[in-house]
Amino acid sequence: MRRDPLRDPIRFVDERTGAAPFARKALRYLFPDHWSFLLGEVALYAFVVLVATGIFLTLFFEPSLAKTVYDGSYEPLRGAEMSHAYRSAVELSFDVKAGLLFRQTHHWAADVFVAAIVAHLLRIFFTGAFRKPRELTYLIGLAMLFLGLLEGYLGYSMVDDLLSGMGLAIGYGVALSLPLIGGNLALLIWGGPYPGDPAFESRMYIGHVLLFPAILAALIGLHLALVAARHHTQFRDGRGQTGRRLVGVPAFPGQAPRSLGLLCAVASVLFLLGGLVQINPIWLWGPYETALGTNGAQPDWYLGWLIGGLRLVPGFDVVIGDRTVVPNPFWGGALFPLVVLAVLVAWSWIDRRITGSHGVHNVLDRPRDAPLRTAFGLGFLTWIFLVFFAGSSDRFFVFLGISYEAQIWFWRFGVWIIPAIVAVAAFRSCRALQQFERVEATREAAEEEARALSAPPEPERAQPRG
């Protein structure tokens, strides 16, 4: 028999696995051609870069709070007492070849990962892609977003620099504030009163490098499997798309080079950022101790909304008699993100109620097609964004001299009023756009009719009415 370098290995695999029919289907899986469908892929590829760079970092990072004295090549910290965690992170940055590149790329990739998920979520939300039969895909996506936030928080918390410690103190305060179980839960997680048991560092570490990445990877697999099982949604833009007929470019050869190109482009941008743009210069913060804090401490962007929430709440604890029942951090640090998550989770059901549409939706809405959803979504997004923005009021005080307290008072009302205005404006804009399209359609129909009337009559080929 003649040898065929392509068919022989395919036959070898197929005869032993029966995979050929599956592979053929996978190669001809159709991807609708729209730029906004790449946002989820950007998140996926950022995750790939996170895993790759993260593995490198684990080979040098020592997750231990045991004391040591720094004697590496960074002069200002020499002789300082610090934990092995912080020392190894600083050494990784200065004394391991390419270590700083990988650490910074890892950090940038985390920021881009969450940003891409959020952008992807907005696309899914405002086009109604979360609707039946894709509700589970949507819920898994939300789970990944919130796991991503936790994963990022753990990642920068275990370095044990000053910024880490301040973030952990806040995390402890928020955990303590949970009604009824807060005190017990915080003691369990930290292994004792703050700063907790030395094993707390190991707990963060195993969570960050194994437990949560493994869950994320499993959820990514499930998410993609569900997307493939129901196929992609699509816009109806005159290329023959309907709710039953999917139009797209096959995975191979059309989509594959684009998608691989996107992987390389994402990795390229992340390594360029990691090499050229400094992020989280931990050596400047110094080692953490319970008694230390610094002004101008800001977390990574994706936790900014929680800082804003914590800062905006007026100063009160819910107290019964002489006992605190609900401590203040609960509102901004726990209830706020839980409400955001709950609204997003419930939205696939709420949307069904307000649109009254229970069917299968393979064709996407344009935002104007669903004015209530768009109005609510924009109002909701504005609310979260303004709380996020209010979290940077201290920077506006420092740079522009605007009174911090005046800003906070402004936002305490603004975060409710402005989203309401945005929602009403969005609703009216959607309606106006719909109206405009109806008028356009009527005008075009009238012009068509006028053309038909002015054309010479063709009595013999007249079409029957109807």
Added chain:
Amino acid sequence: MRFLRRLVGLFVAARTVRELARRPDEEPRIVEPGEPDPRAEAAVIVLLLLAAAAAVLFVVAYALEWSTQVLGGALGASLALVAAALLVVGARLVVTEELAEEYPRTGTPEEQDAVARIVRESGSRFTRKRLLGAAAATAGGALGAALVTPALSLGPALDTSQLNETPWRRGLRLVDRDGRPYTAQDIEDAFYTAFPEGADPKAIGSPIVLVRLDPGELRLPRGRERWAPDGIVAYSKICTHAGCAVALYRNPKFEPAQPDRALVCPCHYSTFDVATGGTVLFGPAGRPLPQLPLMVDAGGDMRAAGGFSGPVGPSWWGVRSS
């Protein structure tokens, strides 16, 4: 002649075999044909070679310990060039025809029915299903609880009273981070961090802030008249809001000397009045900073005159509210 006929026969047979072997190529194509594009191919080759060059530059930069910027730039450039090559391949060298296909069916009722029947019919020998279900739920719940119980090893979860504990006792000296005792003369119009002598400085109940005020400015709550010798007041340095260190001291040194002196937490800007016993002036904190009563011993060293006025650090369900 026979030989010649055989030869022709062989020739025909060989041609047939060759035809047969070639036939797969003549099957109808699955992927649409397209025109070759030699310029695009040349561009891809150039881009890939440049990517290789950038990758080599990365290795050289690594070996010669060039800067992080060169490392990241070279690796990023190499990846960007591969991305560009792939995009040219996608745009010019492979067919990107759009195809159409039916969406998969949403739900297969006959299979759903079969699954339900298999499960239901499999249970037809059970007569007391509810009782069995209850027993199974009991076993599952108890076993689940048993398996979760070891999680309690994580921490002393049941005893929240230790969240309250601080090392401060009457008579303990105030020392700085290096263990040197503070005397009353050390405290000027500034901001000091102190710890209990001999205790773990990292415990949440350890760090305090010391500030000196004019005794006439003090408006401490009743019962704390003797807590601030020479106008020196001490508060827990841990914010009662979310547990950060209250690391900022607002202390206007020239006119306008407003707003007044206060301790500020840099995390969420809870602002505490130093003159009135740590009461909240602004921000999210729900209760005052706990104050530590002070005394000055015969040698001039500062000592604690008792424990804090309230629980230290962030609040939890059931903690004393002041």
